[in-house]
Amino acid sequence: MIQGANLSAATAAFQRCISPDCGATYGVDEARVACQRCGNLLDVEYDWNRLPVPRSLAEFERKWAGRDDPHSFSGVWRFHELLPFAPLPQCVTVGEGQTLLHPSEGVARYVGLAPGRLHLQYEGLNPSGSFKDNGMSAAFTHARCVGATRAACASTGNTSASLAIYCSVTRLMKAVIFIGSGKISYGKLSQALDYGALTVQIQGDFDDAMARVQEVSKQLGIYLVNSVNPFRLEGQKTIMYRVLEGLGWEVPDWIVVPGGNLGNSSAFGKAFHELHKLGLIPRIPRLAIINAAGANTLNELVEKRGLRWNDGRPNMEIASGYYQQMDAQRRRASTIASAIEINRPVNLTKCIRAIQWCNGLVREATDQEILDAKAQVGAGGLGCEPASAASVAGVKKLVAEGVIGRDQQVVCILTGHQLKDPTATVAYHSADPQQFQEVLGSRGVRSAAFANRAVAVPNDLDAIIGAIQTARDEG
């Protein structure tokens, strides 16, 4: 077992502050979530000259032949050469990353793209039902290498489910989870409880929980696995490798992803930046990040107030001024897409860097648009939770604006499984106006154009047969 300082010696990896004006470096044996010198976020970097970089991405397909080895089976560690911060035998896997890239004709039609031009990347097929497992396998690996015995996170539900499953399956660590009160869907809460995590429900929302977990983990020396942890994002890069693999190593025109704490968008930007630098892809796709309209910090800062990475010298006063305004007006994020109900995204600076690297942009989608898009995804495929459908709603908007061309190749990342949040889904499809109103009315959702209502019938054979025939005739 490699531990502590030996980890740095065993790899060509190190941590570096993302600010070019600082650039402080740290060993990979250190567990940090910010630069000690200037407080900025950290990257995991590699001395590629000392590493065996594959000559082409297609070389990764060879690993399929050895998939009885858990590290080749893992959709994260299959790409170990592109995130080699720990020796492979130390890398923790619970079978993450067995996800699918599906073409969807129905959703392509809905958003206005030509047939064959829209693909959905189903990250809900991960063991805990969301994309988080990609990052958790990496953060958990690092936690184990630095000898952690407890790991903590704040969560809108998916990070906590993921941490809990890694703890319960591997028994390597104990999970401590912080959630806001009344802010987490039952599907996700049930996972944390069922997998035996210590679950701390604090009065407040995700941002409150996020602030507290940072304080608590510092004070008690608990390893933090939120996406401020740079190793988490190394795992999430592999979502993009699998998208490329699904497209036969062709680079799409657009990657479209929901934006919450902005870990995914940051990781995707880094993945493409590195692949391009290593000569493994000829060009970088454009990145569109979609906020919920009720949690639209990124859209406000980037699209309305002009916040830019500026080669590492962003004007962060734009963000601090916005946050001050938000607090003065007591404005808090509110959306049916509870996974992305976030006021102050912790990866903001890395995300605007990704926007620069990927010629990216930001849009927002209302809860109505999100739920309509979600119903289209469900009707034409494996389904997703509300936050994930923001990506599809965003593409519809961008096609209507003429920003995305009808014939461009677009990939939407469906970040979480359909079963994560049944409340929103059932309310949308409900024939009971009261249930619809209770769950969705307060969020400005007025209609359910794609509702598939249950047919209520008496317990009578003739009535049941009659109802089925009527439905068939109408269908």
Ligand code: F0G
């Ligand atoms: N989609 C889902 C299903 C999520 O759970 C999250 C984030 C996001 C999108 C946003 O991703 O933060 O990388 O921009 N969920 C976090 C959690 C915050 O605690 O589970 P991001």
